[in-house]
Structures are given as C-alpha cells and as structure tokens.
Amino acid sequence: MKCIVCESQLKEPVFSLNNSITSLGSTYNHQKTEVWRCEFCTHLQNTPISDLSLFYDKNYNILINSTDEDQLYFDLNGNKKFRIDHQVDCLMKKLDIPYDAEVLDYGSGKGLSIKKLCERRKDITPHLFDVSSVYKKYWDEFCKHDNYSTYEIKKEWRNKFDLVLSFFALEHVENTKEFFANIHHILKDKGLLYGTVPYVYDNPGDFCVLDHINHFSKLSLHIILQKAGFIEIEIDVNSHFGSAIFTARKCSEVSGIGKIQAHPYSKENILLESDALIKFWNKSLENISAFGVEGSKKLAIYGSGFYGSFIANSINMENVLCFIDQNPYRQGLNFYNKPIVSSKNLPKDITDILVGLNPNSAKKAISAVINHWPKNIKIHYPFPVI
Numbered sequence: 001m002k003c004i005v006c007e008s009q010l011k012e013p014v015f016s017l018n019n020s021i022t023s024l025g026s027t028y029n030h031q032k033t034e035v036w037r038c039e040f041c042t043h044l045q046n047t048p049i050s051d052l053s054l055f056y057d058k059n060y061n062i063l064i065n066s067t068d069e070d071q072l073y074f075d076l077n078g079n080k081k082f083r084i085d086h087q088v089d090c091l092m093k094k095l096d097i098p099y100d101a102e103v104l105d106y107g108s109g110k111g112l113s114i115k116k117l118c119e120r121r122k123d124i125t126p127h128l129f130d131v132s133s134v135y136k137k138y139w140d141e142f143c144k145h146d147n148y149s150t151y152e153i154k155k156e157w158r159n160k161f162d163l164v165l166s167f168f169a170l171e172h173v174e175n176t177k178e179f180f181a182n183i184h185h186i187l188k189d190k191g192l193l194y195g196t197v198p199y200v201y202d203n204p205g206d207f208c209v210l211d212h213i214n215h216f217s218k219l220s221l222h223i224i225l226q227k228a229g230f231i232e233i234e235i236d237v238n239s240h241f242g243s244a245i246f247t248a249r250k251c252s253e254v255s256g257i258g259k260i261q262a263h264p265y266s267k268e269n270i271l272l273e274s275d276a277l278i279k280f281w282n283k284s285l286e287n288i289s290a291f292g293v294e295g296s297k298k299l300a301i302y303g304s305g306f307y308g309s310f311i312a313n314s315i316n317m318e319n320v321l322c323f324i325d326q327n328p329y330r331q332g333l334n335f336y337n338k339p340i341v342s343s344k345n346l347p348k349d350i351t352d353i354l355v356g357l358n359p360n361s362a363k364k365a366i367s368a369v370i371n372h373w374p375k376n377i378k379i380h381y382p383f384p385v386i
Contacts, residue, residue: 003038004045004176004214005224010036013047015278020210025309033210042270043220044200044277046213048174080326084112087167090239091117094247095194099123101162106183107131107169110138114165118142126160129153140335151237157186166195168243171212180228187250193230196243197221201273203242203358204280204386205306217274219265221246242358280386286315287382291354298349300324301356302366304335307383308356312336315354321347326369343369352378359383 001010014033020028034047093111097103104127105114114126128139128148139148149157164183173179183193198206200215207215216224218235221244225233230248237244288311297319301308304323312320312335323340325331330340341347353373355362362381370379 001034001047002149003036003041003043004174004219005043005227006038008038008040010038010045012036014274015207015209015281019310019313021208021306021309021313022211023209023306025305027309027313028210031210035207035215035216037086037271037274038220039067039271040267041220041223042267042274044207044215044226044274045216046210046215048213049211057317066327084116086240087113088116088120090245091165091194092120094236094239094245095163095192096160097121097124099242102160102188103127103130103158103163103165104186105165105167105246107166107172108135108139109167110135112138113167115142117165127157134175153182153186159186159188161186161191162188163194164193166193168196168198169197171197171206171214171216174213176214176224177228180224180230184229189250190254191250193225193248193250194246196240196245198276199237199242199244202237202360204383205310205358206242206278207277207281208310209306210382216244217265217270218244219263219267219270220267222263241361256340267306276386284310284383285314287384291315291382293378298347298351300346300353301338302343302353303356304333304340305356307358309336311354311356311382321350324353326365343372346373350377352380355381355383357383358383 002008003010008224014037015035017033020031022028028049029049030046036045036047100123103114103117103124105111106129108114108128108130111128113125114128118124118126126143126147130142130150133150136150164187165337166183170176170179187193197214197216198212200206201217206212218237221235222233225246225248229251231251232249234247235244239245299320300322301311301320302324305324308323316338317338320338322338323335324343325340326343331342333340355366357365359381362383366379
C-alpha cells in the first residue's frame with residue numbers, strides 16, 4: 001500500500017482491529033480495521049472499504065431522520081451546542097466572505113452547513129455537490145435544482161466559485177487527487193477552499209473509524225494541499241475541538257503547483273504523537289477487556305457515538321440496559337437494540353456507567369450531569385487521557 005499523501009511505500013499496519021465500526025457507529029463485519037503510518041509525511045490512513053463508492057452511495061446516510069437533525073458539539077469546557085452551528089460560527093469568524101459570493105459545499109451531505117450560512121447571509125446562493133443522491137429531498141427544500149449535482153460536477157461550474165466549503169468530507173476520500181482536482185477546477189482564480197477534517201490528535205477515536213481513510217496531521221494536511229495546487233495554507237486545530245480547520249487559496253501559476261514549501265511542523269514530534277495514539281488504543285482495549293460484566297451489574301453506556309459503539313462491540317451487552325445521550329435527536333432511538341435516554345431519565349436499577357466519550361472532554365461532560373444520578377452509581381472511564 002502507498003501513502004495517499006506522498007505516495008511513499010507503507011510497510012505494514014501499525015494497528016488492527018477485528019471489530020470494525022463506521023463513523024455512523026454501526027458495526028461493519030466485512031473487513032477488519034487496519035491503520036497504516038507513513039514515516040515520511042506522518043500521514044495515518046486506513047485500508048479502504050472494498051467497493052467504497054457503493055458504500056457511500058447506498059449505505060452512508062448521515063443525519064437523515066429529519067431536516068434539522070444534528071450532532072452535539074462539546075468544547076474543552078464541556079459547553080454544548082449543535083455541531084453545524086459551531087461550524088458556521090467558525091466559518092464566519094475566520095472569513096470575510098464577499099457580498100454575493102458564489103459558494104459551493106463539496107461533499108455536502110444534507111447541506112445543513114451551507115443552508116445555515118445562507119440563512120445568515122441572504123446574498124449568498126447555495127450550491128451543493130455529493131457522491132450520493134439520497135440527500136436530494138433535503139436540498140430541494142432550500143436549493144434550486146440547477147444549483148446542485150451528484151456524482152459528477154457540472155461542466156458549467158468551471159472557474160465559477162469564489163469559495164468552496166468542505167466539511168468533514170476529505171477523511172472519507174481514497175482518491176484525493178480527483179477530490180482536489182475537482183475543487184481546483186471549479187474555483188475562480190485565487191478562489192478559496194475552506195474545510196474541516198477530524199484531528200485525531202485531539203480526538204483519538206478517529207484513529208479507529210473504519211470509513212475515515214485519512215487521519216491527517218498538520219504536516220500531511222499541509223503537504224496534500226500544496227501538492228494539489230493550493231497556497232496561503234492555514235491550519236487551525238484550536239477553534240473546533242477535535243478537528244482541524246484549513247483554508248487554502250487556489251494557485252493558478254503552473255510553476256507554483258505541486259511544490260512543497262517550507263512549513264513549521266516537526267515530523268519527529270508528530271511521529272511521537274502517533275506512537276502515543278497506538279498506546280492509547282492498546283490500553284483502551286485492555287481496560288475494556290478487564291471490565292467485568294457479571295450478572296449483578298446493571299449497566300448504561302454514556303454516549304451513542306463512536307466511543308459508545310466501541311464499548312458495545314467489546315463487551316457482553318446482556319446486562320446493558322440503555323445508552324445515555326444528551327442529543328435530543330438521539331433520545332428515543334434504539335442503538336444496538338437498547339434505548340437511548342437522557343441523563344435525567346436513567347433507569348433506577350443502573351449500578352454502573354461506562355463512559356463512551358472523547359477522553360479529553362469526558363470528565364467535564366459527566367460533571368455537568370452527574371447530579372442527576374444516585375451517588376452509589378459507579379462511573380468508569382475505559383478510555384485514558386492521552
């Protein structure tokens with residue numbers, strides 16, 4: 001296997017997992033998760049799902065239970081709001097988007113980000129693109145049919161857009177050359193690309209997400225953007241917890257395309273950080289395996305996202321009564337055949353809670369709700385803080 005970023009030959013996986021879980025929190029039994037590391041550009045990548053295009057077209061349907069369904073976002077202080085709102089807040093703080101700008105959301109999913117942007121900026125007309133047609137019914141609520149496309153970009157979009165947005169799409173992409181070539185093609189001269197990807201060094205759960213093929217370091221993200229023909233690259237890992245926000249300007253001069261320029265990132269330090277990620281996951285597996293699930297315990301798993309799903313795939317679920325989640329869009333659903341409840345509606349016979357949250361923010365999140373529970377409940381944190 002070759003590195004997606006720099007095309008160096010990769011030796012062997014640095015981590016593997018038989019119980020594969022997707023970013024939707026669902027089990028994927030068709031292949032194990034394998035994580036590879038490039039020693040040259042520090043990129044981490046997973047073995048892609050076989051038949052990847054079919055998976056995203058037919059099986060990857062995120063947040064489609066309602067028009068406004070969204071995910072909760074927690075900052076480092078434990079404060080919560082919806083993720084899309086935070087994405088748009090960050091975008092508007094970082095960019096001074098020109099009046100009447102031509103804007104496209106590339107890999108838009110349901111398109112809620114650009115929809116909310118356009119609600120705040122009435123002068124912007126939304127355009128959307130995705131590799132699935134499942135979201136069209138949501139697009140039709142706010143976007144003209146001529147302004148969106150699926151599977152292939154429109155020919156008339158060449159050099160059209162002042163700004164292309166890409167929220168949490170690049171981590172799913174195996175063919176990054178085509179991804180960036182399309183964006184470069186549709187941007188105007190000196191047009192801007194604004195994107196977000198998971199930042200595995202603040203959100204270690206991303207390391208094991210099967211369908212997240214790419215786990216970018218700041219260095220590997222910088223390199224792939226430069227190789228794709230972008231300049232004035234800025235990477236921010238502080239504004240959106242657990243994510244990297246990047247901005248990059250289209251370079252139209254042939255002499256500047258593909259050149260790797262100076263950067264402030266230390267390869268050696270990043271490789272040490274990825275060593276710590278590997279140790280984190282080995283320790284997490286050890287902690288969960290050591291947790292006894294004897295008959296006297298009545299368990300709840302806090303979190304119905306990736307971390308909660310990881311726990312559910314690693315223990316006997318017979319004594320798990322429910323999942324706990326603060327997201328009102330999740331409450332009332334079933335997850336692994338168990339109900340999802342709010343922290344205020346915990347079954348009275350629960351004896352233990354396994355916390356399935358990002359360990360870097362888990363204790364602050366629990367401190368905000370712990371007063372809802374009896375004091376004799378034992379709380380367990382199987383994922384160690386890195």
